[in-house]
Amino acid sequence: MSKIILTGDRPTGRLHVGHYVGSLKRRVELQNSGEYDDIFIMIADAQALTDNADNPEKVRQNIIEVALDYLACGLDPEKSTLLIQSQIPELCELSFYYMNLVTVSRLQRNPTVKSEIQMRNFEASIPVGFFTYPISQAADITAFKATTVPVGEDQLPMLEQTKEIVRKFNSVYGDTLVEPEILLPKNQACLRLPGTDGKAKMSKSLNNCIYLSDSADEVKKKVMSMFTDPNHLKVSDPGRVEGNPVFTYLDAFCQEHHFEEFLPEYANLDELKAHYTRGGLGDVKVKRFLNEVIQQELEPIRTRRKEFAKDIPAIYDILRKGSEKAEEVAARTLAEVKASMKINYF
Ligand code: ATP
Ligand code: MG
Structure with missing residues (x-):
């Protein structure tokens, strides 16, 4: 068949x-x-x-x-x-x-x-x-x-x-x-995949999306203002990984080579998650890493899209x-x- x-x-x-x-x-x-x-x-x-x-x-x-x-x-x-x-x-x-x-x-x-x-x-x-x-x-x-x-x-x-x-x-x-x-x-x-607002689904109708065609600046802005664990106020506070969309996106996008490249003090995502859960790891650092990872995936797509859009x-x-x-x-x-x-x- x-x-x-x-x-x-x-x-x-x-x-x-x-x-x-x-x-x-x-x-x-x-x-x-x-x-x-x-x-x-x-x-x-x-x-x-x-x-x-x-x-x-x-x-x-x-x-x-x-x-x-x-x-x-x-x-x-x-x-x-x-x-x-x-x-x-x-x-x-x-x-x-x-x-x-x-x-x-x-x-x-x-x-x-x-x-x-x-x-x-x-x-x-x-x-x-x-x-x-x-x-x-x-x-x-x-x-x-x-x-x-x-x-x-x-x-x-x-x-x-x-x-x-x-x-x-x-x-x-x-x-x-x-x-x-x-x-x-x-x-x-x-x-x-959840929305940047933490809602259950990223959806065009909910205005919580990172688009494939967003500029590098737009992507960065969206990542840096993402919903995280609302109880993780100080860097020293223990944080929650479950239901935290920043970590769900990392689950979806990041691979070991991204750590070598952008965050060499961690070997893999498990180590990063463990540190966040323990406390002492700030949201800004994790979001900066996520931004690098997503930018690397989207950059070639964005470039090809501009080429195709010419005709x-x-x-x-x-x-x-x-x-x-x-x-x-x-x-x-x-x-x-x-x-x-x-x-x-x-
Ligand atoms: P709309 O809000 O107009 O329904 P949508 O964002 O839900 O738009 P669709 O065109 O309905 O997108 O879905 C197209 C495809 O993308 C489907 O295969 C759907 O399962 C998948 N998809 C859409 N949103 C997500 C998501 N957040 N995570 C994983 N897959 C998704
Ligand atoms: Mg749909």
Whole structure:
């Protein structure tokens, strides 16, 4: 059986380091491993419109920002198909048929959608499109017969929903769709990177992000003003490492060679954590180190991004070609789906 990847992002803002450690970095590794027959990377503009209906210009403009972030991180259009969701109308048709296989109460139980509804103050007025986006995500995944979906932990309920739809479809209409597997980050800290404010998730919608495209100064400012342990007031105070986003970021980003380079008095992160826990290590010193580590990771990305940004028509060209290829694949799946459902009358 072929190995196929589908993953993507909503163009609701530039991509941040949470996306990077949660999904983007892994995608580039998988792309370069050569183990996959096809890789589809989707800019989910139609999904972004489900909670941005009154702000289509924001979604439109961010398509190019997300594409620039992709290319800057090393996604290569020669190896991966970059596509814009709204340009594949077959996805809407698939969603429409899948809607009959899911109950309202099943959608209401989806914990990610629940917390997103709360976050957006949608309680009394949830757009139907937003409420049903897990179904459209199932269409995205199955249209490309994806076997592997590398995403962050918040996407677990979406993958469960997709698997249920696949099983239901196949049992009612006969074997047609492929059940995908989620591929979570190996590093615990990357499953759901917290925000610079210490909130559970770094998210474009929460204004607590370090963006891949932030300037070196902006990154430094954000790191130096990060939330830490609120009870760690004096350098001599013992500090808490758990729930302290500065240490979670170090868990996600730093490696032993960073100590040799920037903080040679410690051999590794365990030693640094032990000192912080004991007391006698100030936040400023730890933040300065984190800043060096993050700058080293982001600098080449920032430089490549500036290069790509010089030729925007070339980026649209990449997206057009990718979308055309993706539509051919989705059209084949839709034809199979309709044949299985016996709604191919003519
Ligand atoms: P929005 O607030 O518009 O939903 P978002 O920041 O949650 O934006 P998405 O486009 O919904 O970003 O997510 C894209 C991908 O990035 C998904 O695979 C998701 O799991 C992953 N991701 C997003 N935020 C994080 C994070 N803080 N930590 C790890 N992975 C993340
Ligand atoms: Mg999201």
